[in-house]
Amino acid sequence: MDQVRNLLSLYWKQLYPQAPVSLLSNFLHSVDAYRCNVKDAKPETDWYKDAIVYSLYVDLFSSDFEGLISKLDYIQSLGVNCLWLLPVLDSPMRDAGFDISDYYNVRRELAGNSPLGRTGVFDLFTAEAHQRGIRVIFDIAVNHISDQHPWFTEAAKSRGNPYRGYFIWNDDTDKYQDARIIFKGIEKSNWEKCGDQYYFHRFFNFQPDLNYRNPEVLFAMCRHLLYWQNRGIDGFRADAIPYIWKEEGTACENHPLTHVVVKFFRAILDYIQPGTLLLAEACQTPYKVVQYMGDGDECQAAYHFPLMPRIYKALAMQNGKPIEEILGPDSTPDLPSIGQWFTFLRCHDELSLELVYVTEEERKFIHESYCHNPKWDFRLGEGIAARLSELMQRNPDKIHLAYSVMLTLPGTPVIYYGDEFGKLNDEDYYQEMIKLAGKDDTRFLARGKIDWTSLESELQRTDSFSSRVFYPLKQMLTVRRHYKSFGRGKIDFIDLAGTQPGSLLAFYRQYENETLLIIHNITETKLNIKLPGIAAEGKELLGKPLSGVIEPLGFRWILVNS
Secondary structure, three states: OHHHHHHHHHHHHHHOOOOOHHHHHHHHHHHOHHHHOOOOOOOOOOHHHHOOEEEEOHHHHHOOHHHHHHOHHHHHHOOOOEEEEOOOEEOOOOOOOOOOOEEEEEOHHHHOOOOOHHHHHHHHHHHHHHHOOOEEEEEEEOOEOOOOOHHHHHHOOOOOOHHHHHEOEEOOOOOOOOOOOOOOOOOOOOEEEEOOEEEEOOOOOOOOEEOOOOHHHHHHHHHHHHHHHHOOOOEEEEEOHHHOOOOOOOOOOOOHHHHHHHHHHHHHHHHHOOOOEEEEOOOOOHHHHHHHHOOOOOOOEEEOOOHHHHHHHHHHHOOOHHHHHHOOOOOOOOOOOOOEEEEOOOOOOOEEOOOOOOOHHHHHHHHHHHOOOHHHEEOOOOEEOOOHHHHOOOOHHHHHHHHHHHHHOOOEEEEEOOHHHOOOOOHHHHHHHHHHHOOOOHHHHHOOOOOHHHHHHHHOOOOOHHHHHHHHHHHHHHHHOOOOHHHHOEEEEEOOOOOOOOOEEEEEEEEOOEEEEEEEEOOOOOEEOOOOHHHHOOEEOOOOOOOOEEOOOOEEEEEEEO
């Protein structure tokens, strides 16, 4: 523990060279109590490498935590072993819960009528999940809060209020002019008037950014993390971390001191209980994202944002080369030993097309190929807000091919709730949320509640769209969990004899003595293929034929040896 304390002291001096070290010492003394309250040892510190993650909004998935407990068997039956709870902390819900008003409570409505209360029913949920071998991670916004948070309501009262320094204020809007507007088409400025000054925000105008130049902000955020770590949370998705540190004359993104703050977060979590995941939500190029893993001393995992649009590009082109290229050494760097990519088919409710990781030409091509309804447009062409089934024009074969690609490439896969049975866009929910948020955020289309009664009926009919999507995907998830090569193995792309370059996306996945050959027909035509001799004697894991023909949009998972 002395080593961790020394690291924290080093980071402190980098962040606050003028502040007395006694402030840090007092803080560490105050959090030592958390070390006495650790509930479960986590000796398996790299558990996330073998995870299959299922992300959901508790209220939309199952109304409340008691409802979610009742659905844990369904989640477990999918082959899922990690739940990512999209925002659950107290919030006025103008941004789906990413606008947090209380970091120490889950939202009241998520407790339902449970006599255990908010924290009690949450504790019961985590215990039930852990009993089934399901880890739990959740979102925590570290860059900004809700304007309804007590810090901000106090800060807004006067310039002399002690909480004023928790935020960034200016007499005009001339500061930080190099900071881009992230919500293009929704927000016009990064500044919002409040009283006789303006406060800075990178996202919605009701989400003021926190001021990490004030060490009290850093301490407070650390206490939030430790509080939930003590309650059994296995990890945190750190929302919007590239924007933490602001400095005049910079883009206010990926500042070197932002990385020091992240190192501080990781060190304080390890100080109390090693093995708690810190997952970076950084919409950047892979080389910038990898920096948020540091030398294994920042986040253990991060999203591979540029891979997602290349999957869509490859399917639209009927050519696997865009995927092979983005995962090549010129585009995706090596990770530290603890590092892991998290992969997905949308982040979580948007096909992101930010120009920081696609070219203008790629953005235009993907947008034209998948934005089948102008209403789905998000951020003036920099995203498409739609359910996977809608993007794939309700074609189960395309949905399964997309999932097969994601599930077999390096990384930890994320399944977005409802996509496993082809949930469609929810127009009613979209209209309802526009009124509540006061913003035309098309991502609401890709959310919406699950009608379990209707779904259960649909899944009993083998010819229904839901069944045609659900059961083959469930099989893939179940098979994937049995082979460590998927989450930990290296990848080697190959060309199979007799096919045009790009028509097949084929590669070996290998870890220790286990080798898998994965083949995807990216085209909509039947292809004749010649399997390598070693694969011809292998075992097809999904029960599909091992022959010289692969059907349109077909795929094979072949165990070569183990």
